[in-house]
Amino acid sequence: MRVFVTGASGFVGSAVVRDLIEAGHQVLGLARSDAAAESLQAMGAKVHRGDLTDLAGLQAGAGSCDGIVHCGFIHDFARFKEVCEIDRRAVTALGETLRGTERPLIVTSGTALVSGQVPATGALATEALVTPTGETALPRVASEEAAASVAAMGVRVSVMRLPPSVHGAGDHGFVPLLINLAREKGVAAYIGDGANRWPAVHRLDAARAYRLVLESGAQMPHYHANAEEGVPFRDIATVIGKRLGVPVVSQSGDEAAAHFGWFAHFAALDNPTSSALTRAKLGWQPQHPGLLADLDQPHYFEG
Template sequence: MRFFITGASGWIGSAVVPELVEAGHRVVGLARSDASTAALLAAGAEVRRGTIDDLDVLRSAAADSDGVIHLAFKHDLAFSGGFEAAAEADRLAIETFGEALAGSDRPFTIASGVIGLSPGRLATEADGLADEPSVTALTGGPEQRRRNALATLALADRGVRSSVLRFAPTVHGDGDHGFLAALITVAREKGVSGYVGDGANRWPAVHRSDAAQLVRMAVEQSPAGSTLHAVAEEGVPIREVAEAIGRRLGLPAVSVPPAEAAAHFGWLGAFIGADSPASSALTRELTGWKPTGPGLVEDLEQGHYFRAGSA
């Protein structure tokens, strides 16, 4: 099959491309720079130049494909306070893909998230699907992005084999510059490896290689209207993460009062204290996915996060 991928040169996408190529699929990646173009060509993919704002490019690429994987999101806007603009660009891209794929029964999967989906209890794939104001699920972000995910699922009624793949907040592995790298940077700057309160709050996690495998399985076999969780570990206590970072850096792991989280962790302060365990039991039953990568703490212990230039 021939798949078109946005975010193909990103952290997850750059693992999905070889996963699909090795499975015998053709891949066309969206690239907005010469560097992204070179990386995709080296990975065995074809290239469409453009951004997710280029709706004509998205429409044409989707029409020429056997399925679409939408991993791109304007995280630079989201983290700089322009989340509404980022979510709106995402909505327009999803609508464009939906129009191009309608009535074809071709697969279309988008990236979302599990953090904040069901605070304080184990979230499942059935959570966050009710289109109600009372639902505050952070399926990758605030309410508008949750609605984008619901709109994707609704495409199943228009003849699209749509699915939403919710990723753990920590998609970890060698080369990761996300949440874990940010925590390590904060620890180095502050001279302590911090956690909020007693550190018992839990974050789900998945190794990058396992996440890529599930993306492939989603477009190959998931039924229309499916919600999947890319979660290998249901919930790793943040204190254990802080202690692992502290061991590698030779720093003490210390508690940071909730009221001081923003000052200590910066932008991470809004997330680091969240208790957001999530299950992938339904995903595994539906797809047969069996994660085999190292766990989050095990990955930290391997040391690659602490090489010069890694965080």
Template structure:
């Protein structure tokens, strides 16, 4: 298959490109930098220079492809609301050039699934729709599926390898700076997680096996590590006290991250359905 990947030189994209090439797919990767060009050439894929906010470059990259995997997202959290709008426009642009029967794979998050505290999220849970949560990748992609394009949604948890661990480094940095490693309330809220190599494999299998319609996959291998366990591990490693704080005290410690430890952690997620390569894929 001919596959276009946005965010092809990012944390997940780098691993996915290798996974797709190894499986025999023809890959076109998007990058905006000279270093990215060299990285993609070394990986043996076609290079497409483009920007997430340059909609014409996105359309050009997706034209003629059998599948598009959209991984790119700006992680400048000071502009989170604008980033969410840019994401919607990017998905719309990519979908506009795909013919019926082609595939669009869109990245979302397990934290964007609906459900109250204590509810185990599954692929059947619809995306959250609240004014306070500006990201709406799934709602945008569903509209594209209505014109006959096959759509797969991959909801990511905390993705990790030996060098990067999702949002955990930000929590660790806050603990190092403040000299204390806190958890919120009783710390029982949980974070789902998965290793990078398995997440890349899931994306590749989504490309190869997704059929008609609209399908959601949870990229979840570990269904939930409690925030208290994380705080204790960080505290032990940094040799700082571990304490419980209230939600009202969280902003003073976590800063811009303040809402996420309580919000994301409540959204424990599960992968339901068939297993491939040790990672669960939801099929409906």
């Protein structure tokens, strides 16, 4: 297959590109900078210059390929609602390009969006859950809303929900943020008893899941790319504290708000998640280290 990949030079997208190429596929990667273009060429991919706001450019790239993996997202939390709407328009544009074809589209979202939808205490969020929509919904639901509208056009589309921690060398997401907070504040903190759980996956395992969904023709509406159902947040803080040589402490209320700032919502997130349907449908078996084993390595603390 010839596959158009957005976010192709990013932490997850670059792993997807490599996995696709190693499996014998051709990749056309979206690049908005010279550095991104050079990185893609070094991996053996072709380059399509543009960004997520260039809808005509996205459609041109998508129209020349047999399938699309949309990993791109503008990670700017200062204007989060705006960038979520940018993603909505990008997904819609990509989907419109595939109308009337059988070519698959994979859209990226997050398991955190269904954390409040589990039917009973102690249950796991499954692929069957649908994200809440409407005025009270989180802005990030825009991507899944766009995927649903694209599916209504008859497009073959699947949503890949990633866990809060997609980890591995080169990670610049939530775990490095926690490490930086611990360095700055002098403590590695968790909220309350720290028993809230984060699902997690190694970036290379996540990349494999994307490829398998693409090759299978995007048969399910939602897939979950989590290797671990839920790692207690307290355990994440404990590894960070050990590695940095700082105390590991429980915080709550104003103290936690002062420590975590805007990230407090995520630090308190309890998101136990199943990927059983994804594994059964795809034959996906994660093979790389879990979050705590990976976090307890020098690459997370160098520099």
